[in-house]
Amino acid sequence: MKRVTAICAVVAVALLASVNAHAVNVGNIVVKRGVADTVYKAKHLVVGMADPGAEFKVNGNNVKAYKTGTWGIELQLQPGDNAIKIEDAAGSTSFNVFYSTTPKAVKRDLAKEAAEAEKLKFYPANLMVVTKKYAYLNYGAGTDRLGGAKINYLPEGIKMYADAENENLYRVRLSQNRYAYIPKSQVEVAGKWAPESDFMQSNVVLSESSSVYNAGDFDRVSIGVEDKRPYIVKEYNDPHRIVVDLYGVQCNSNWLTHKGGLKSVDHIDVESIDSDVTRITVYLKTKSSWGFTMDYKGGSLNLDIKHVPDQLYLKNLTIGIDAGHGGPESNGAVGLSGLKEKDMTLAMAIALKNILEKQGAKVVLSRDSDVGMTIRERQDKFIENKVDIVLSIHCNAGGGPLSSLGTSTYYRYNVYKPLAENILGYLTNMDGVNSFGMVGNFNFSLSAITDFPCVLVETLFISSLKEEEMLADPAFRQNMMENVAKGLSDYVKECRIAEGQAKK
Numbered sequence: 160m161k162r163v164t165a166i167c168a169v170v171a172v173a174l175l176a177s178v179n180a181h182a183v184n185v186g187n188i189v190v191k192r193g194v195a196d197t198v199y200k201a202k203h204l205v206v207g208m209a210d211p212g213a214e215f216k217v218n219g220n221n222v223k224a225y226k227t228g229t230w231g232i233e234l235q236l237q238p239g240d241n242a243i244k245i246e247d248a249a250g251s252t253s254f255n256v257f258y259s260t261t262p263k264a265v266k267r268d269l270a271k272e273a274a275e276a277e278k279l280k281f282y283p284a285n286l287m288v289v290t291k292k293y294a295y296l297n298y299g300a301g302t303d304r305l306g307g308a309k310i311n312y313l314p315e316g317i318k319m320y321a322d323a324e325n326e327n328l329y330r331v332r333l334s335q336n337r338y339a340y341i342p343k344s345q346v347e348v349a350g351k352w353a354p355e356s357d358f359m360q361s362n363v364v365l366s367e368s369s370s371v372y373n374a375g376d377f378d379r380v381s382i383g384v385e386d387k388r389p390y391i392v393k394e395y396n397d398p399h400r401i402v403v404d405l406y407g408v409q410c411n412s413n414w415l416t417h418k419g420g421l422k423s424v425d426h427i428d429v430e431s432i433d434s435d436v437t438r439i440t441v442y443l444k445t446k447s448s449w450g451f452t453m454d455y456k457g458g459s460l461n462l463d464i465k466h467v468p469d470q471l472y473l474k475n476l477t478i479g480i481d482a483g484h485g486g487p488e489s490n491g492a493v494g495l496s497g498l499k500e501k502d503m504t505l506a507m508a509i510a511l512k513n514i515l516e517k518q519g520a521k522v523v524l525s526r527d528s529d530v531g532m533t534i535r536e537r538q539d540k541f542i543e544n545k546v547d548i549v550l551s552i553h554c555n556a557g558g559g560p561l562s563s564l565g566t567s568t569y570y571r572y573n574v575y576k577p578l579a580e581n582i583l584g585y586l587t588n589m590d591g592v593n594s595f596g597m598v599g600n601f602n603f604s605l606s607a608i609t610d611f612p613c614v615l616v617e618t619l620f621i622s623s624l625k626e627e628e629m630l631a632d633p634a635f636r637q638n639m640m641e642n643v644a645k646g647l648s649d650y651v652k653e654c655r656i657a658e659g660q661a662k663k
């Protein structure tokens with residue numbers, strides 16, 4: 160029974176939510192999930208803990224515990240009472256599960272509740288809202304686990320008026336014809352604002368002369384604007400360009416100075432795409448993207464586009480590695496054996512750091528111990544240390560303990576897809592590693608930052624018994640990080656060739 164006390168501490172993990180709390184024990188075999196009185200599905204998962212590698216029978220089926228001590232089996236139930244018998248050399252025990260074919264009464268209509276929460280209420284008078292630091296615009300009123308679909312971040316101090324709200328968001332008007340949404344937590348309400356009947360008259364400012372020059376590590380596109388206005392920015396390939404739509408800004412830029420010595424910017428177009436929307440398209444000389452930063456300063460909106468590093472080799476780059484989660488508040492996902500995502504991400508981040516440092520790269524870890532950090536603190540640390548690329552390491556969860564969904568990589572902006580692809584290619588070549596796939600337009604906030612290229616690696620599913628066992632093995636983690644490093648190194652080489660710094 161020695162294991163039972165060790166296990167009880169982890170009973171309340173996410174995996175076991177909505178499952179009964181009382182455990183069934185046979186010697187050292189513990190059933191943690193699947194001991195329900197009444198169930199409504201014929202497929203019934205029985206999952207538990209035993210001594211690592213222990214072999215026993217569940218309803219006559221051979222079961223072997225993983226090295227982490229977890230075990231699981233899927234049983235097919237018959238309507239009515241089903242006896243579940245667990246037996247090993249130490250003895251046997253059985254319990255009953257009742258399979259009801261009458262559908263469970265639905266207590267809450269979650270879809271209706273979600274629709275209610277997203278429904279807009281309109282104000283009789285408009286509110287003036289002003290962005291705080293790290294505010295971001297959303298396309299719509301929807302929400303998901305990671306928040307609504309984000310457009311982009313905005314600098315602080317941008318005034319917009321809100322004409323409606325739902326539970327979490329304000330609807331803000333960007334221009335005559337364009338609305339967006341912004342989380343309530345990210346703006347200050349500065350009072351009521353009743354724009355005159357003519358929106359253009361009361362809201363629109365003019366764009367002024369602009370310039371672009373080499374500012375050292377980056378090219379700065381400085382766009383004259385009378386007042387801070389919201390914008391939507393996007394980077395595109397073929398041709399490589401950054402497009403900024405300035406809302407509530409009438410095009411009046413008659414003068415656009417291109418200074419000599421530009422490294423990132425080829426040329427710029429300014430056009431009006433609506434009476435109160437000015438579009439600035441910055442065509443880039445480079446094939447690869449190393450991030451950009453935007454902010455208002457002294458009557459200008461500055462778009463700072465980082466130069467491609469000279470001599471694109473890992474040894475000349477600073478790589479930011481983010482170990483997901485951390486601290487007492489954020490374990491991340493927890494496996495059935497009690498393995499915590501935050502510990503695995505830290506171990507893998509340190510392993511990856513050592514691998515990359517051996518290749519001469521400079522590495523900055525977001526955290527090197529079990530401490531909690533917000534996304535903002537991680538972002539600030541990477542920006543402060545002028546990292547060239549960020550890799551964020553996580554473990555996935557979901558899909559059930561007996562599934563083995565595999566590894567995946569995530570990016571927000573298409574320009575970083577090749578990095579995600581290179582890493583995934585190596586990871587899915589590893590023995591026993593399935594491919595969950597590659598996810599684009601990913602809404603995670605570290606990937607949404609434009610200051611540096613960022614790819615998130617969801618190594619494996621810690622909620623899967625098999626993959627938890629793999630993650631728990633230091634040699635496997637080392638191998639996995641070596642493959643991440645290979646993917647990164649290939650990406651850097653591809654950039655080097657694309658930028659004409661090396662031959663194919």
Ligand SMILES: [Zn+2]
Nearest residue numbers: 483491553554
């Ligand atoms: Zn995570």
